[in-house]
Amino acid sequence: MTENSISSDLLVVGGGIAGITAAVEAAETGLTVTLVEKNSFIGGKVAQFNQYFPKLCPPSCGLEINIRRLRTNPAIKLLTLAEVTKVEKQNGKEKAEVKLNPRYVNELCTSCGECVKVCPEERPNDFNYGMDKTKAIYIPDENSYPARYVIDMNSCKGTSCNKCVEVCQYNAIDLDDKEKSITIEAGAIIWATGWEPYDASKLEILGFGEFPDVVTNVMMERLAAPNGPTKGEILRPSTKEKINSVAFVQCAGSRDEDHLEYCSSICCLSSLKQAKYIREQYPDAEIHFHYIDIRSNGILEEFYNSVKEDDKLHFHRGKVAKVIKDSSSDKLVVEAEDSLTGNLMQNKVEMVVLATGMESTAKKLPIDKSLVDEMGFLKSNNDELIGCGVSTKPKEVAAVVQEATGSVLKAINTIRGN
Numbered sequence: 238m239t240e241n242s243i244s245s246d247l248l249v250v251g252g253g254i255a256g257i258t259a260a261v262e263a264a265e266t267g268l269t270v271t272l273v274e275k276n277s278f279i280g281g282k283v284a285q286f287n288q289y290f291p292k293l294c295p296p297s298c299g300l301e302i303n304i305r306r307l308r309t310n311p312a313i314k315l316l317t318l319a320e321v322t323k324v325e326k327q328n329g330k331e332k333a334e335v336k337l338n339p340r341y342v343n344e345l346c347t348s349c350g351e352c353v354k355v356c357p358e359e360r361p362n363d364f365n366y367g368m369d370k371t372k373a374i375y376i377p378d379e380n381s382y383p384a385r386y387v388i389d390m391n392s393c394k395g396t397s398c399n400k401c402v403e404v405c406q407y408n409a410i411d412l413d414d415k416e417k418s419i420t421i422e423a424g425a426i427i428w429a430t431g432w433e434p435y436d437a438s439k440l441e442i443l444g445f446g447e448f449p450d451v452v453t454n455v456m457m458e459r460l461a462a463p464n465g466p467t468k469g470e471i472l473r474p475s476t477k478e479k480i481n482s483v484a485f486v487q488c489a490g491s492r493d494e495d496h497l498e499y500c501s502s503i504c505c506l507s508s509l510k511q512a513k514y515i516r517e518q519y520p521d522a523e524i525h526f527h528y529i530d531i532r533s534n535g536i537l538e539e540f541y542n543s544v545k546e547d548d549k550l551h552f553h554r555g556k557v558a559k560v561i562k563d564s565s566s567d568k569l570v571v572e573a574e575d576s577l578t579g580n581l582m583q584n585k586v587e588m589v590v591l592a593t594g595m596e597s598t599a600k601k602l603p604i605d606k607s608l609v610d611e612m613g614f615l616k617s618n619n620d621e622l623i624g625c626g627v628s629t630k631p632k633e634v635a636a637v638v639q640e641a642t643g644s645v646l647k648a649i650n651t652i653r654g655n
């Protein structure tokens with residue numbers, strides 16, 4: 238390794254649960270691994286959940302073990318704020334150019350938090366999908382790894398303010414930090430670049446952006462999380478009051494040729510999980526579940542059956558036509574046809590959760606576009622590319638972990654030239 242280049246057996250792109258699993262599994266077989274993640278923290282979307290099914294454990298329980306394996310394994314080099322910009326094959330080796338974005342905070346940081354106390358600038362908190370703010374110098378969340386601050390230069394006033402630099406007794410802040418570029422040479426690459434939530438503002442009829450009480454499923458995870466914007470209390474966004482009624486709108490933009498044509502396979506279960514979050518806090522709340530059909534694979538069917546027993550959880554079969562404001566109250570009206578009765582239904586509720594699907598980020602990658610399928614996912618069943626996690630197909634965490642482990646076997650074969 239030099240200052241501008243790294244050589245390892247394997248490069249893993251994406252530090253979500255798929256990429257972390259692939260990196261630790263590969264390193265434990267004896268490979269040297271470089272893991273690159275474009276965010277300032279690893280864990281991907283799982284780090285932003287309140288709990289995950291089927292066991293409903295907090296994200297820390299799965300991530301913590303893997304992060305410990307990663308921290309203690311000297312064969313893994315982790316680069317955060319790192320994005321692959323170009324890849325080419327040279328003499329049988331993969332050569333990746335990687336842009337390292339400045340963190341402005343170096344490894345001397347002890348996360349003491351004195352800098353936050355003096356920082357006068359604020360920014361929308363993207364970890365909580367903009368539902369609250371952080372200071373311009375921030376840690377995405379106290380469980381994030383690496384537990385080191387980062388500065389958002391879009392909000393920071395730089396050296397003209399300098400308060401954080403002056404208060405830091407560890408010399409950990411460098412406001413002149415610059416973007417760098419490095420080359421990583423590896424015998425194989427595993428792409429584990431995951432997904433983004435489908436942009437709900439494209440679903441004009443469902444009121445997202447127009448009515449503050451219409452939120453998305455990923456926002457709901459943060460609302461229920463103890464480290465979220467409301468410290469885990471699910472409150473009505475517009476009034477910050479307790480809630481009595483909620484509607485889940487399933488397939489919001491999914492299985493729809495104008496938006497995402499496919500089923501993301503986990504949205505039914507994630508909404509049922511979120512119905513449980515609501516029930517735990519509000520024993521009497523009325524919960525309406527608007528669905529086309531409920532999709533729960535394998536053992537996840539048991540989870541569905543357990544949630545279904547709730548007699549204040551009302552299932553309505555039929556696609557939602559629109560979400561509008563009620564003319565005589567501050568509630569929202571969810572309008573849908575009940576396809577079992579043929580009746581038009583208007584449910585008045587205080588909050589609406591849109592179950593938006595998972596959209597692959599594969600088309601943004603610097604790879605040959607023929608390696609991306611018509612739905613935007615990586616085609617990984619060929620010799621050209623190794624992918625795992627949601628970058629190849631929507632799936633739940635257990636399936637992601639299995640695929641990530643399998644992808645390591647494929648990488649070992651590639652490295653050995655089999």
Ligand SMILES: Cc1cc2nc3c(=O)[nH]c(=O)nc-3n(C[C@H](O)[C@H](O)[C@H](O)COP(=O)(O)OP(=O)(O)OC[C@H]3O[C@@H](n4cnc5c(N)ncnc54)[C@H](O)[C@@H]3O)c2cc1C
Pocket residue numbers: 250251252253254255256273274275276279280281282283286288289290291319320321429430431432433454455458503507510593594595598602625626627628632633634635637
């Ligand atoms: C609302 C909701 C709730 C869910 N709840 C559950 C649940 O309870 N249980 C369950 O099993 N599953 C659940 N899922 C599914 C779960 O989120 C996915 O299975 C999981 O996130 C997939 O992990 P991943 O590593 O493939 O992707 P991600 O979590 O998206 O991680 C990918 C990582 O790659 C990084 N990356 C992307 N592009 C680049 C690049 N070019 N360079 C470097 N890094 C890059 C990203 O920043 C990210 O950190 C839920 C999904 C949704 C939508």
